[in-house]
Amino acid sequence: MIGQIRGQLLLKKPNQVLVDVNGVGYEIHIPLTSFYELPGEGNEVALRIHTHVREDVLALFGFVTQREKDLFLKLISISGIGPKLAIAILSGAKVEELAQAIAEGNLTRLIAIPGVGRKTAERLVLELKSQITPFLLPEHAKAERGDGRPDALQEDILSALVNLGYPRPAAEKSLSAVLRGGECPRTFEDLLRQTLRRLSG
Numbered sequence: 001m002i003g004q005i006r007g008q009l010l011l012k013k014p015n016q017v018l019v020d021v022n023g024v025g026y027e028i029h030i031p032l033t034s035f036y037e038l039p040g041e042g043n044e045v046a047l048r049i050h051t052h053v054r055e056d057v058l059a060l061f062g063f064v065t066q067r068e069k070d071l072f073l074k075l076i077s078i079s080g081i082g083p084k085l086a087i088a089i090l091s092g093a094k095v096e097e098l099a100q101a102i103a104e105g106n107l108t109r110l111i112a113i114p115g116v117g118r119k120t121a122e123r124l125v126l127e128l129k130s131q132i133t134p135f136l137l138p139e140h141a142k143a144e145r146g147d148g149r150p151d152a153l154q155e156d157i158l159s160a161l162v163n164l165g166y167p168r169p170a171a172e173k174s175l176s177a178v179l180r181g182g183e184c185p186r187t188f189e190d191l192l193r194q195t196l197r198r199l200s201g
Contacts, residue, residue: 006047030061102124
């Protein structure tokens with residue numbers, strides 16, 4: 001099974017990309033949330049991949065973050081939700097917003113996603129409510145969401161800091177301070193650098 005693809009982004013559309021890996025072009029289905037995070041065509045891209053195999057089809061589904069892929073796998077484990085509907089659900093909101101709607105049993109929010117009817121929304125809540133906690137934002141991060149920064153980026157920063165040996169509470173506190181203060185860095189590298197500076201200061 002293919003778990004990740006890294007290569008040159010030849011073409012990107014809201015629901016599909018074409019990635020060149022050593023001369024082989026891979027067509028990969030993606031959610032809108034991943035599309036928004038892609039670099040420009042011609043640049044290198046790395047996507048987490050789910051390989052979907054049936055008798056008559058082999059399809060690749062790609063995600064910019066592992067969290068999106070993890071939630072995708074949860075979605076397709078539910079009876080009646082296939083990969084294409086799971087991609088549509090992920091396209092309807094960020095991972096943390098979907099998780100919040102499921103945790104709260106907010107059927108109205110879920111039904112607002114194209115392709116999701118009431119029965120599907122009820123099934124999402126019934127089957128995932130007890131498993132959705134890892135996808136929720138920490139309480140302090142929810143208060144910070146007015147900064148407009150993608151939630152997945154914040155989680156990637158925190159994961160990187162924990163991997164570097166910093167305690168998560170300290171990492172969260174420093175990241176929140178950076179997000180609150182002045183103009184927010186636009187890239188992963190800049191945000192990580194500023195948070196590290198606060199942690200070691």
